Amino acid sequence: MRIGELGNETGVDIETIRHYEKIGLLSVPPREPNGYRNYETSHLERLAFIRHCRALDMPLADVKRLLDFITHPEVDCGEINRLIDAHLHNIRERLHSMQSLEKQLEVLRARCGDSHIVRDCGILSELVAASHKTGVKKD
Template sequence: MKIGDLAHKSGCSVQTIRYYEKRGLLVNPNRTSSNYRDYSDTHLQQLLFTKRCRALKLSLAEIQNLFTLRDEPEGNCQSVTQLVDQHITEVESQISELHSLKRQLTELRTRCGDTKTVSQCGILKTLGAEKT
């Protein structure tokens, strides 16, 4: 199938497909006699796998690692679970950082009422305050 067909079937843009191909997440497709890329169902499955991983916010390096691990079907699954466990730890850290950010923004919001002028705005004054 041509790249446009692959894009349609996978829900990925042509640019994304080319990017993943350059990054090694797709095996190089065969070429037709007119030098067009000829993608197969294998490419579609690789794209869908990558798309699912990206939806889980896995990095391209992590996805590449999963492809490598998947290519050794008799290998131990422990490496896969370790990768996912590490990603869970990173997500927990991000959640903690986002909670902290929310607390900071909530505190900042208390610095100003809606009826003040911009020159009286406590939010802008707090953001502009110099630390001593």
């Protein structure tokens, strides 16, 4: 299959497929006599795996490590467990950060309950005041 078909089958953009080839996540396919790349089922399966890992927000370095494990099925999977544990830790930290952000925005939203002229907007007043507190220090 050609790159466009591979992209359609997996939902991965053509430029992303080329990038994955360039960084070694996806092997460069053989070329047909007319010069077109000929992707095989193995490319489709590998790209689908990469896409799924990326949908789980895994960094490309971790995806590469997981792909390396696939090619060495005889090794212990403890490192895979540690990789997923670290990813879970990062996700939980981000969730905590997002919850903190949500609370800050709720407090900010409570500063302006009704619609009125901008000059009297509590949200903008709070944002301006906060920017002055955290702005560039003067010498």
